[in-house]
Amino acid sequence: MAPILQRYKNSNSDFSLDTEACSLIASIHYVGRGVGCVLVALFVDRLGRNKIITFNAISGCIVWLAVLFTKSVSLHYAIRLLFGIGIAFSETAAPLYIGENSSPNIRGVFGSMCSLAFYMGELIAFLVGTYCSYETIAIVFAAISFAVLLSTTLLREPAQHLLAKGHHKEAEERFFELRGHSDTAQQEFEQTKIGLDQPKEPFSIGLLTDKSMRAVCMVSSYMYITGYAPINAMSSLAFSSVENFTPNELTTLLGIIQLVSIFFSSSVVDRIGRRPLLMISAVICTLIHLTIAALYYCQETGISVPYFAWILFAFITAYSVLAATIMFPLMTTVRGELLSPRFKSVGACIAIIVNSIISVLWAGSFLPIAELYGMKANFLWFAAMSFVFLVYVYFDLPETKGLTLTEIQSSLKKEIQNT
Template sequence: MTSETKGSPVLQYVAAVTGTLAIVTDGMHYGWSSPSVPQLKNNSTCTLCIDESQGSTLAVMPLIGAVAGSLTAATIVDYLGRKRTILATAMPFFLAWIMVAFANSILVLYIARFVAGVADGFTFTVVPMYIGEIADAKVRGLLGSSCSVMWIAGFLIINVIGSYLSIKTTALASSVVPAALFVTFLWMPESPYYLLMRDKPEAARRALERLKSTTKVDDDLNRIKGAIQAEQKTKNGRFLDLFTVKSNRKAVFIIGGLRGFQQLAGTTAIAFYTHEIFGAAGDHISAHYAVMIYYSVQLVLTIVSSGIVDRAGRRPLLLISMAGSALALFVEGTYFYILNETSIDTSSFSIVAVIGLIAFVTIFSLGMQSIPICMLGELFPINVKAFALCLADVYFSVMATAASKYLQITKVEYGLHVSFYGFFVCSILGLIFIYFFVPETKGKTLEDIQKKLKGEVEECNGNVVDEEKVSLKA
């Protein structure tokens, strides 16, 4: 194992919290459609009213913008830096909220949602990268998982204030978050990995000393410098290296499976339509209150997952999460099948739909919600990390859009039972994928993870050998 300097990680926590304010406002933009689209559909004045198709487009527009944002971020994050790129997201997020507040046509709303999506592309390319590079191995799982915690917090906040305030007031109140991001994150240090990659060793030393609250950082500097030099010696860092280098291909395959099955289980698609799904379930509980309970539970359990991921490990939480999610989705699909396709009166047990969906978000949040994003910052070497996170965000946008459109089409054409049964099948496939292909990264430095992906292990005398040969000798 590669040694790592011990010190206080307090500033690492502060940097993660302030940096993930970008993810809070991102979650608020994504969650905006849940309370706001029903208002626009039921707008009696019709100064700005929309139909089902326009509502669906508004919901997924950030995913389209995220593709453009991710591609742009990949080309600048290694030049502009992690810190300045995160700061740069504040402006489009703020602008998007102002546009929503004063929109007088559906076109303005489309543009605002697209602009927010562009900022999302930057955010989910750079924030997991920054956290993965500043965090000690012992807290990297916790801090990396904070991305999901803050994203869900954004969904909860927007659903609470959006349920009680007008669309304009909600947007103006929400614009405070990107402003707070800029003011607070401005004082955080740059990633030491980035500074060494740009040949700024003294700046990297100062950043490490601040992040670890100690001046004894020589071992860390040498470790990071050695890793960067090794990567630069073998490859200059091209997009194609994600597919031509065996260890990178493994990482792409793992992340592709995790993020793909995460979305095909329906988490983002359901988030776009929570109000409507709970409304369709019956009158046992108000849709507004059910949505608040849904996101509150999701937030609490994602926090729990973040707190235990460095002790329990990634794989056990992923397996438990995916298996439990599949069961909850099957129950949900069965309820809506009985509701839509039989003559059985469901009014006496409509609460099952609420419990089933809350059970889904509870167990899903234990692993599948946060760990795939955490592992984004762990599995790729520094020379291709920007390209990898760009690809991951574009892929996420495509998969989330496909899942959302699937939900929107099937709920209208066939009924919600078809939607949930489809998510159930994908969850079973995801469980199989995790069991056979996802490695454990708990407690490993970024350099150790790369050695694992390359099939290398370290002997006691420090000589690097091939893992497959070791297993054969054993």
Template sequence: MPLEQNEKSPIRDYKYAEVQNEDKELGHCDPKKNYSREYITTIIATLGTIVCGIQFTWMGPILPQMLSGSFKIQITMAESVWVFNLLHVGGLIGSIVASMITNHFGRKRTIVWTTIPFIISSIIRIYAETVLHYYIAQFIGGFSVGASFAVVSMYISEISSPEIRGILSTFIHFSVSVGILFVFVLGACLPIITYYYVLAIFPIIQLIFTFYLPETPYFQVMKQDYKGAEKTLRYIRKKSNVQDELNRLIEGYKEEVSEKDQTFLDLFRDRTNLKSIIIITVLTMAQQWTGATAIYGYSQVIFVDGHSSISAESCGILLALMNFAVVFLLGAVIDRFGRRVLLMVSGIVTLIPLTMLGVYFYLQDFTDFKYIEHFRLVPLIGIVFFKFSYGVGLSGIPYVLSGELFPTTVKAYASSLNSITMTAIGIVANNMYEIAFKEYNYPGVFAMFFILLVLAIIFIYFMVPETKGLTLEEIQVKLRKSNKNKIRKISN
């Protein structure tokens, strides 16, 4: 039976709520929880998303050299767009494959296998002689990017305690930022070929360490390996008595599969799952259609075109440092202020740097504004400001929610679909940027980002639920209760 709720207590009206108190009743309550192994496990799991950050941005700091013809492989702007696009095409296939194998082989093995295409991609990049080789490398690396994003968010949500699931989920964004930081620092300091060799070290490190990951207790419960699930819970929670949590996982999973086996189509047949898909899809659009894709891939070119008073290489490093630092801020506040509030604040504040950049390029390129030389730091300030405001919400929180909003029975399908959606939206984002830039130059590009972000903010306000502090089971109850209430209102 559900527990009666105190008015000041959070709503936790699901049928397994009483389990939370059993430890205290039995005298098994630990005085203080130890999350150290959850942090260590999450760090190892996200080594692959460091490589994802590298795959996303490796061309950024060296693109001006390639465009100018000073490197052995010369590339055009249109070809660079296809280099980025093929990463997303490979990601599409990787996402599909991940959804097919992660429920069969497990989350851990899938993460381990993603290292192989990363290593192959790095080797091809080292020995590349033509743009075609870059296309092949990006496609193969993209396969692991898609698979990584499909499985890592699922893995973290399934090994995390509710109290720190938010901050652990931000490690995905953090590790991507680490990869980006390495790219811009190494790209500014090393010759291109040496730069490629150093980047190839990261997927090898990933391969070595991911063998030490435990499987998630959720997957072990799915496979009815209850002893394995208990062993995993004891390890990652650093507790000797985990029976109550294990019972909750078992009962929760049985409840989810009590009616029938879940299939990919149940993502769309079930109203709650469909709502979650819509939320994640729109948040992914907000991630990639509001400037992040262009600024990640073309920041060096933007600094050059903006005639920044600081070198493009230095601007790139400062940008990467901000991108890296802001993740610590997100980790510190996400479990305090919640997902929805941070998304709203992030979106609203991000409108300011988009306006700054649009106005600056309009004054530079389309007017005779005689004081423009006094504003040459605006591209750097605007983009660093963008990275800060975007990073405290829009950048990382969609990854958090994608691991929280779906039940265990369809989570693998949902993660795959989310990754496929991210891939498709990324391809569209690259082409949107190229087309808008050709037609309207930078002012039109930043105006487009501004309008799309305003629409995203409106959606977030009305549609995105708060999941802070709730277990995965409680989130499902909250979503389903919300849908039932809406149906009731409509019928009345």
């Protein structure tokens, strides 16, 4: 959205967006995500992961065809709302799909692949949004959405869902097709069957105090409490023009750097534990936001900073690379690892609803706070949230690296019994 918001913010064209409209368009799809979570909680275990992911691809086609045929700001709100519902379906089902289909030693790699796909899409959005017309943007993304829809025919339902539906023979074939035939795989399959024999747990207030639920909500919220949503949506508005570069061109350069950085992250996520990676990234994130706040303070008070725009670009890029290489992959991976089979679908939806609420508040208030208190206030708040997350990880987050889903749940039960 960043290039589009930059182009049409207070423009003289037939499609113009004021500050309020920019904030609403940037944030309203998070409301859709919250609504979508309620829907997906009802259907993800009934229909399976594949159908939910397919629905997301269908909604993408509908959204971009709607964009092509209208320039109404009000209808764009509705389109972004529908887009958010589709994202909720995907964000709930994809981590479950990865966690259930992947062996312990490659779950982090698949989390990085999700990050790669996400940021490749963002780079395409930056390029198309910067250099193409409104109509061309809609056509390009409608075509991509259709290609994604076709790719869903390659999906295979996880063995866990097939077991839950009573298709034991098909589940066993699917499991060993993906894991190979070995004593370890056989033992994991038997443990999976035992774990699925536990009754499903409906939503209750007690669920919110469960350690795995708390961990999933915190790790899933890491990107969002540290300002990812507004920084990502408003990045073009935050960059000043530098020499021969426009803000949109800098945003495109940012997308390229993010994409390249992900290729180096896949080898790191499964070698280093989740806890140390998250703690290191939280420290770096805190320092980045404090530096950006200091830069904006200097600008607002008239203190000259040589190469201000390039320094600002460098630190926003550093944060974005951190999000692409650590935050996003681990958010996806941990969500699929930690949730108990007793409340997996409900728990995933709760985590996304929490993210959606945070994102709506942060993205919707980003520009108004900047206009009232200066841009520095936003980044001071993001720095404080980064530090809070660091404290949480140090004291409470369990390690899941290298463990099967059954081993993770057994470890959590032992921790609860020992407290």
